[in-house]
Amino acid sequence: MNPSSQSNPNPPRASRRDFIKSATLFAAGAMVSGHSLAAVLENGGGIALVVSPEDQLANGVPPQWALNELESSLKAQGVSVRRVTRIADVKPDEFCVVAADISTSMAKAILKQKNLTAPTEPESLCLVQGKVEDREVLLAASVDERGLVYAVTELADRVSCLVTSRAALEFSEPVVERPASRIRSMLRGFNSEVEDKVWFYDRDYWCTYLDRLVFSRVNRLNFATGMGYNSAANVSDGYLLFPYPFFVSVPGYDVTAKGLTNDERGRNLAMLKFIGEECARRGLLFQFGIWTLAYKWERSPHATYQIEGLTDDRHSAYCRDALAILLREVPQITGLTFRVHNESGIPKSEENFWQIQFSPIKECGRRVEIDMHFKNMTPETLQTALATGQPVCVSPKYCGEHLGLPYQQADIRELETSPQQSITDTGEGILHGNRKFTRYGYGDAFAENRTWDVVFRIWPGTQRFLLSGDPATFAGYGRAASFCGAAGIELSEPLFFKGRRGSGLPGGRLAYADKSLEPRYDFEKYLYTYRLWGRLSYNPDAGPEIWRRALRQEFGPAAIDVEQALAQASRVLPLFTLGHAITADCVRNWPEIYTNIPIADDKRGVNLMDTRAPKLFGNASPFDPQLFQSPWECAVTLVDGKATGKYSPLEAAQWLEEMAVTAVKHLDKARAQLGAKATDPSFRRVEEDVLIQRGLALFFANKLRCAVLWHIHTLTGDHSAGEKAIESYTAGRDAWATMAERAKTVYRPEITYGDGPTGGHWLDRIPEHDADIADLRERLEKSTGATEKVDQAAVTRALKRATAKVTRPLIKATHTPKENFKAGKALEISVKFSSPLPRRVILHYRHVNQAERWDAEELKLTSDSFTGEIPAFALSQRPRISRYRTFVLWQKTQCAVRA
Numbered sequence: 001m002n003p004s005s006q007s008n009p010n011p012p013r014a015s016r017r018d019f020i021k022s023a024t025l026f027a028a029g030a031m032v033s034g035h036s037l038a039a040v041l042e043n044g045g046g047i048a049l050v051v052s053p054e055d056q057l058a059n060g061v062p063p064q065w066a067l068n069e070l071e072s073s074l075k076a077q078g079v080s081v082r083r084v085t086r087i088a089d090v091k092p093d094e095f096c097v098v099a100a101d102i103s104t105s106m107a108k109a110i111l112k113q114k115n116l117t118a119p120t121e122p123e124s125l126c127l128v129q130g131k132v133e134d135r136e137v138l139l140a141a142s143v144d145e146r147g148l149v150y151a152v153t154e155l156a157d158r159v160s161c162l163v164t165s166r167a168a169l170e171f172s173e174p175v176v177e178r179p180a181s182r183i184r185s186m187l188r189g190f191n192s193e194v195e196d197k198v199w200f201y202d203r204d205y206w207c208t209y210l211d212r213l214v215f216s217r218v219n220r221l222n223f224a225t226g227m228g229y230n231s232a233a234n235v236s237d238g239y240l241l242f243p244y245p246f247f248v249s250v251p252g253y254d255v256t257a258k259g260l261t262n263d264e265r266g267r268n269l270a271m272l273k274f275i276g277e278e279c280a281r282r283g284l285l286f287q288f289g290i291w292t293l294a295y296k297w298e299r300s301p302h303a304t305y306q307i308e309g310l311t312d313d314r315h316s317a318y319c320r321d322a323l324a325i326l327l328r329e330v331p332q333i334t335g336l337t338f339r340v341h342n343e344s345g346i347p348k349s350e351e352n353f354w355q356i357q358f359s360p361i362k363e364c365g366r367r368v369e370i371d372m373h374f375k376n377m378t379p380e381t382l383q384t385a386l387a388t389g390q391p392v393c394v395s396p397k398y399c400g401e402h403l404g405l406p407y408q409q410a411d412i413r414e415l416e417t418s419p420q421q422s423i424t425d426t427g428e429g430i431l432h433g434n435r436k437f438t439r440y441g442y443g444d445a446f447a448e449n450r451t452w453d454v455v456f457r458i459w460p461g462t463q464r465f466l467l468s469g470d471p472a473t474f475a476g477y478g479r480a481a482s483f484c485g486a487a488g489i490e491l492s493e494p495l496f497f498k499g500r501r502g503s504g505l506p507g508g509r510l511a512y513a514d515k516s517l518e519p520r521y522d523f524e525k526y527l528y529t530y531r532l533w534g535r536l537s538y539n540p541d542a543g544p545e546i547w548r549r550a551l552r553q554e555f556g557p558a559a560i561d562v563e564q565a566l567a568q569a570s571r572v573l574p575l576f577t578l579g580h581a582i583t584a585d586c587v588r589n590w591p592e593i594y595t596n597i598p599i600a601d602d603k604r605g606v607n608l609m610d611t612r613a614p615k616l617f618g619n620a621s622p623f624d625p626q627l628f629q630s631p632w633e634c635a636v637t638l639v640d641g642k643a644t645g646k647y648s649p650l651e652a653a654q655w656l657e658e659m660a661v662t663a664v665k666h667l668d669k670a671r672a673q674l675g676a677k678a679t680d681p682s683f684r685r686v687e688e689d690v691l692i693q694r695g696l697a698l699f700f701a702n703k704l705r706c707a708v709l710w711h712i713h714t715l716t717g718d719h720s721a722g723e724k725a726i727e728s729y730t731a732g733r734d735a736w737a738t739m740a741e742r743a744k745t746v747y748r749p750e751i752t753y754g755d756g757p758t759g760g761h762w763l764d765r766i767p768e769h770d771a772d773i774a775d776l777r778e779r780l781e782k783s784t785g786a787t788e789k790v791d792q793a794a795v796t797r798a799l800k801r802a803t804a805k806v807t808r809p810l811i812k813a814t815h816t817p818k819e820n821f822k823a824g825k826a827l828e829i830s831v832k833f834s835s836p837l838p839r840r841v842i843l844h845y846r847h848v849n850q851a852e853r854w855d856a857e858e859l860k861l862t863s864d865s866f867t868g869e870i871p872a873f874a875l876s877q878r879p880r881i882s883r884y885r886t887f888v889l890w891q892k893t894q895c896a897v898r899a
Contacts, residue, residue: 045093046080047169050137053085057101060145062283066152067099069211073159087133095138097169099152102141106132110139114174119143121178123219123538125151128174138169146219146283150177150538153215161549177539181481183455183488184537185220185287186213186530191228192499193239193304195509201271205521210278212527216534220285222337222371222490223275226292227460228500230587231343233298236502238305242295242345244322245307247272248329253318257305269329276332287371288330289337293319293357294345316356324360327368335369336361337395341376351380355387362388371395371455374445376435379428386451393453393487397440399623400584401461402577402591406476408483411626412441412850413581415610423851437851440584440623446484446848453487456480460492461586462577463753465511467525467689468494468570471547471563474532478540484848491533494526497586503752503759511751513744517681517688525685528566554682561670562686568663569693572656576700579652580630581623583608588757594696595757596768599703599710599729601775605768606757618707626844626854628652631707638708638798639715645842649708651806653701660697663690688746692762695739702732705802710776712798713783716790721799722780726773733769740766811838827870831859841866845874 049067051058071081082094087106090096100107102118110130111118118141119126125148126141140151154175158168190196199205213221225243229235232242238257240246245257247269272288279286295307295315310318327333338344338357346353361368370385374396385392398404422434429447437443445454458477481489498509505511509522519525528550535546551559573591582597583589588606598605602614611620618635622628627646629637634648667690671678678687709725712718740762752759812834821827829843841859846852855874859866 043093045091045095046082047074048082048084048090048094048096050084050087050090050096050098052100052104055099055101055104057142057145058099058148060148061281062145063099063148063152065281065283066149066156066214069215070097070152070156070159073156077159077162087135087137090135095169096132096135097138097140097155098132099140099148101148102126102143104141107139107141110137116174116176119176119178122182123147123150124176124178125154126174126176127151127154127171128176129171138171149214149283150217157215158549161553177542179217179219179538180478180540181486181488181537183220183285183453183490184218184481184534185222185285185455185488185490186218186533187222187224187289187457187460187490187492187496189224189227189289189460189492189496190240191237191497192502192504193237194504194506195499196504197239199522201267203274206275206278208521209523210282210284212523212530213534214282214284216530217538218284218530218534220287220335220490221275221279222287222289222335223272224289224291224337226290226339226344227497228502229292230585232292232294232296232345233300234501235297235300235303237504238297238300238303238307241292241297241305242307243290243292244319244326246305248322248325250318250322250325253314253321254309255318256308258308259305273330273332276330280332285334286332287335287337287369288326288333291337291339291373292345293338293353296345316353319353320356320359323357324364327360327364331366333368335371335393337371337373339373339375340378340381341373343375348376348378351378351384354381354384358385358388361390367391369393373457374438374443375440376438377430378435379426379430379432382430382452383428391453392451393455394445395455395457395490396438396442396445398456398458398489399578400440400581401459401586402581402584402589402623403458403462403464403574404578404623405574406473406480408480409441409578409624409626410844411624411854412437412439413584413621413623413625415612415621416440416584417853418851420853431851441850442483442486442848444849444851446486454484455487456483456489458489458491459586460496461589462573463497463586463590463592463758464494464526464529465498465592465751465753466573466692467529467566467685468573468693469528469532469547469563470567470570471532471536471544472567473570473574474536475540475542477533478537481537489537493523494529495522497753497758499752500758501587501754503754505750505752507748511748512746513748514746517685517746519681519685555670555674556677558670558673558683561666561673562683565663565666565670565690566686568659568666569690569697571659572693572697572700575652575655575659576696578624579622579628579647579649580617580620580700580704582617582620583610584623585610586758587754590753590758591700592696593751593760593762594699594765596765596772598772599707599725599776600714600779601772604771604775617703618711631704632711635708635711635715635798635802638801639712639794641794641797648806649704650802651808653704654806656697656701656704660694660701663694663697667691688743692739692743695735695762698735699732699739702728702735706732708802709799712795712802713780716795716798717783717785718790718795718799719780719783719785721795721802722776722783724799724803726776726780729769729773729776733766733773736762736769737766811836824872826872828867829859829869830865830867832865834864837861837864838866843868843870845870847874 074081084090110128113130114128120143122144123146128139142148142151155169162168190200225240228241245255276286295310297303342348361370369391371393374394416437416439418434418437423431424433425431429450430444477489495509512518531547531550535542548559551563555562577591588608595606597617599617602616608615618631621630629646629648631649637644667687674683706725706729709721713722743762749761751761814832831841843857843859844854846854857868859868
């Protein structure tokens with residue numbers, strides 16, 4: 001499928017002459033003798049796709065689907081295509097493409113010609129050109145069906161993006177790729193009857209969407225129900241919230257969703273079967289998510305589709321029997337995701353519920369993975385799942401309910417930590433007791449001898465409503481996904497929470513006021529996001545051609561500048577959200593359309609249940625307090641004249657401003673290169689969302705500076721610090737207002753991701769900023785100034801550092817890790833520095849367990865190296881924790897350097 005057709009139903013096609021020209025242009029670097037692609041097409045030949053009837057792998061349903069996609073792509077370019085079963089049947093004027101199991105004798109012979117060792121990992125692929133029977137052939141091969149699908153769809157994608165000026169089917173060098181992670185999942189949820197029924201019942205929508213997932217090398221679709229609410233309370237939209245009655249009628253139970261007809265229930269099940277079948281046809285794993293199992297909804301008198309006919313004494317048995325029917329009716333379900341703490345509607349005291357609920361999974365007669373949301377999961381529930389004999393996975397939140405920077409956080413907020421005396425290590429692998437440290441982060445999931453998988457889940461918060469796509473960020477997620485042997489990572493896709501908590505509105509999930517910006521299907525706005533997510537999760541080291549060929553097809557000479565503009569803009573929200581975790585709750589924290597948190601008046605603003613008091617902007621903890629400072633913490637260190645190795649909000653502000661400037665520079669260049677085509681919807685969608693994120697960057701940068709400066713004023717009484725704080729806030733407010741004024745012509749006045757703070761428009765927020773600035777001005781006017789105890793020199797120094805450009809000293813250091821270590825014996829650490837030497841080097845260490853607090857050891861200087869050790873007792877506390885050496889290298893050697 002041609003990617004540009006996702007936003008333009010009738011895109012211009014490259015002609016056969018263009019195809020031949022592109023092939024010829026690339027021929028200088030490729031084989032052109034014999035039956036090369038360029039030579040064949042120049043002479044009017046076509047393409048022969050060869051699949052041996054004896055090759056069971058290549059004749060599987062998913063590889064045949066992929067070959068159909070390749071054939072369609074070639075024909076769309078005006079190239080004739082023929083299917084044959086033997087190379088001997090290929091005509092002299094045809095270019096030969098062979099799809100095969102990598103273990104076949106022909107595949108082995110071609111690999112031997114190139115001195116290649118065949119990959120053995122599942123989902124790996126080979127694309128290599130060689131000779132068979134004295135003719136040139138292109139081999140697409142793998143060890144399994146999904147790998148072969150990826151090999152063939154790589155060719156189809158290259159053909160569709162032929163305007164890259166390279167011959168899509170010519171390979172001067174072999175391509176051998178192996179997946180970095182076993183699971184690369186996309187989470188799609190049904191959260192709004194108004195907004196989600198439209199796409200749920202649209203079969204063409206699903207086929208096009210699943211095509212894009214597979215072409216992007218996403219290997220799992222997780223279709224979630226019951227995530228529309230954090231708990232079964234204050235419900236208004238009950239559609240699919242408790243999913244079973246919406247899909248199946250269970251004999252022996254008269255359980256219904258009020259208002260749901262039998263015909264609609266049958267239609268829902270038919271769609272679920274269709275989605276499963278289409279996933280299987282493409283080789284996608286199909287996960288079904290059941291996030292709410294409560295059938296009684298508290299404080300919800302006006303909820304739609306309330307559940308009738310179910311009682312507490314029959315609840316668990318009904319869920320068991322309903323799930324058994326669902327697994328039988330939809331045999332393509334390969335896994336089930338459950339929320340297993342009290343927000344699912346099942347109290348911690350009812351552990352036996354899970355034994356009953358999991359029993360049909362144990363007895364279904366096929367492999368079905370049990371994936372459990374990790375937050376507050378108990379050891380008993382884990383053991384219940386393991387006892388089924390089915391594969392078990394736990395899925396921790398990656399960065400609260402938000403999108404953070406692409407690395408595994410060194411720490412979690414103090415509010416999420418558990419008192420050490422409240423948790424017990426029984427040797428089972430995870431801790432008993434107070435498990436609030438699992439609210440986000442990997443917690444204690446990585447026991448050394450664990451028998452479960454770990455898949456990180458990037459929660460729907462931050463929303464990703466605005467278009468985003470940064471290759472460096474997505475490659476970082478891909479690398480972090482295999483941390484400590486984790487199975488992979490799952491992204492809650494853009495638009496996931498659109499219309500959540502009963503806030504759905506008609507008119508389309510993209511909420512465009514300017515309807516000319518609407519693509520055919522809403523997900524097509526984010527095709528670039530899907531491409532980056534899947535391909536860079538599969539191979540974080542992939543070359544830029546995998547994304548640039550699609551950009552060149554759509555934006556021509558402006559492709560690189562579009563890439564850079566979008567990359568810079570896409571870094572704004574992850575950076576701000578990670579460094580400023582005003583709340584982990586995505587209901588109250590939507591940084592895309594940020595709801596104001598006051599600088600000084602904690603009586604105003606959003607109700608923040610999980611923020612330390614006083615609940616003010618500057619006091620908000622970072623999601624990773626080990627590496628980032630809060631504004632108040634930064635102000636204290638400036639006034640005290642101290643330094644830390646942490647990233648300060650002033651550094652973050654500087655980065656945000658640099659992102660804003662760089663994004664607009666590239667956007668301007670792209671617009672100039674496009675000329676008249678700059679008015680095309682595809683570019684305007686990029687342009688408008690980049691400019692909104694530029695406005696957010698400038699606002700957040702200035703508010704972070706304001707928070708630091710205002711706290712310096714609070715600590716010292718210095719009037720000029722207060723004035724500078726208000727100046728910064730005002731500059732940020734003006735940047736926001738400029739952005740919002742433009743955005744009102746692009747997006748509707750009401751953009752809804754839930755009730756309360758997660759709805760509205762950027763224009764709605766301006767009065768909040770104005771009121772906050774007015775409050776600061778009033779406080780400053782009432783201020784009595786500095787007290788006699790204040791060291792004015794210290795204040796002057798603090799203000800100078802707070803308003804100057806931040807320059808982090810760079811010191812070249814070399815650390816050679818030990819090859820291994822033994823529990824119970826000290827581990828020596830040595831870091832060698834080039835001149836100039838730092839004054840101090842602090843080693844922070846703990847196990848790969850976020851329930852533990854960090855210990856610290858100051859290393860001692862010997863010659864040009866700092867040395868020390870992790871003491872023996874630290875290495876013997878939890879011998880079951882795995883990958884200790886890896887963690888020492890990456891996170892435990894964070895050095896606080898004071899120059």
